[in-house]
Amino acid sequence: MYDKFEKGKTILVALSGGVDSSVAAAKLVREGHTVTAAYMKNWINEDNILGDCPWQQDIRDAEAVSDQLGIEFRVVNLMEEYRERIVDYLLAGYQAGITPNPDAMCNREMKFGVFLDYALEHGFSAVATGHYARRQTNVSKGGADILMGADPNKDQSYFLALMNQHQAAHALFPIGELPKPEVRELAHTYGLPTAAKKDSQGICFIGQVKMSDFLAAYVDDVPGPIVDLDGKQLGDHRGLHYFTLGQRKGLGVASNAYKEHYVVVEKRKQDNALVVAFDRKDTPKLWARRCTIGNLSWVNHPVTEACDIQARPRYRAPAAAIRFEPAGDVLADGTATVTFAEPQRALTPGQVIAFYDGEVLLGGGFFLSVDYEDTSSGS
Numbered sequence: 001m002y003d004k005f006e007k008g009k010t011i012l013v014a015l016s017g018g019v020d021s022s023v024a025a026a027k028l029v030r031e032g033h034t035v036t037a038a039y040m041k042n043w044i045n046e047d048n049i050l051g052d053c054p055w056q057q058d059i060r061d062a063e064a065v066s067d068q069l070g071i072e073f074r075v076v077n078l079m080e081e082y083r084e085r086i087v088d089y090l091l092a093g094y095q096a097g098i099t100p101n102p103d104a105m106c107n108r109e110m111k112f113g114v115f116l117d118y119a120l121e122h123g124f125s126a127v128a129t130g131h132y133a134r135r136q137t138n139v140s141k142g143g144a145d146i147l148m149g150a151d152p153n154k155d156q157s158y159f160l161a162l163m164n165q166h167q168a169a170h171a172l173f174p175i176g177e178l179p180k181p182e183v184r185e186l187a188h189t190y191g192l193p194t195a196a197k198k199d200s201q202g203i204c205f206i207g208q209v210k211m212s213d214f215l216a217a218y219v220d221d222v223p224g225p226i227v228d229l230d231g232k233q234l235g236d237h238r239g240l241h242y243f244t245l246g247q248r249k250g251l252g253v254a255s256n257a258y259k260e261h262y263v264v265v266e267k268r269k270q271d272n273a274l275v276v277a278f279d280r281k282d283t284p285k286l287w288a289r290r291c292t293i294g295n296l297s298w299v300n301h302p303v304t305e306a307c308d309i310q311a312r313p314r315y316r317a318p319a320a321a322i323r324f325e326p327a328g329d330v331l332a333d334g335t336a337t338v339t340f341a342e343p344q345r346a347l348t349p350g351q352v353i354a355f356y357d358g359e360v361l362l363g364g365g366f367f368l369s370v371d372y373e374d375t376s377s378g379s
Helices: 019-030 055-069 079-095 102-121 165-169 180-189 211-218
Strands: 010-014 034-041 072-077 126-128 133-138 143-148 224-227 233-237 262-268 273-278 287-298 307-312 320-327 335-345 352-357 360-371
Touching: 010 019, 010 102, 019 034, 019 055, 019 126, 019 180, 034 055, 034 102, 055 072, 079 102, 079 211, 102 126, 102 165, 143 165
Parallel strands: 010 034, 010 126, 034 072, 224 273
Antiparallel strands: 133 143, 143 360, 224 233, 262 273, 287 335, 287 360, 307 320, 307 352, 320 335, 352 360
């Protein structure tokens, strides 16, 4: 079970208008807490990007849930901070040729960043969200740990890997011990207006906007060639920022006679070439064990010595055994060398890696570089 705050504590729930945060709020109310709900207004599609940005409907849904629960509802305008901390970060990453992770940054910079600051300044004890993760007080370490969600199919602890101890100490995840189907059932049982609402699959807080449409609105296209590992041109691309390492779909090049698909193995900035190869276990520049991680962040106590732990190189990837070897001061944005016990596919600069000790989330960082000299066939 997630840690329950003692009665009398005031909790601010980040109510997005979706079913998960709605059930989180309902559980807290039923446990007797003093609960206020707030919708984080971060983006309103003011630039008329193609796609559905249903912020007005989300606000109406969140307010309807609050009314049904009999709790105060407010809208917190964080649009300026969101553009500065998330949109600028996102665009800068793609322009630099890496693949950023806006969802992990949203949690650190927004939900448990400026929104948590707002909560504490207004007298709240904690911020609760609808994440599938668990928070647990660690008496021996003297702080709060974040654990994987109980439902392995929905665990979202990966996206919390950049959080620090201050943030974890003031976080609550009321549905983290529940499987998704039970959350839906509870929403119907509680009679919540969002019980049948579909889950959002869009960019964090932006809505159902395709990333390609979002990038097209802000990053200039720089067309270039699509080439194979031998340098043969297979086609043309609109811009390297539309692609990520390991991508198979939407490349615009046909499979071979054996129905093997091409996959992106490199975005070569010097000649603006998108390098592709057939998706095989022995494909060069696709599989690797060793990488360098930077901008290390720790939820509770930092890992300062070389050790054997586990890591997830991407969301939904199973936790894999690694050797973690820190370099420099890990408390001052140091770096670390990570060596996976088994080869990993398409390790991607700019993406987040999450570190674990069993179910406990230790922290995370960003892929800086990948050593393909250690590429293996994966057999």
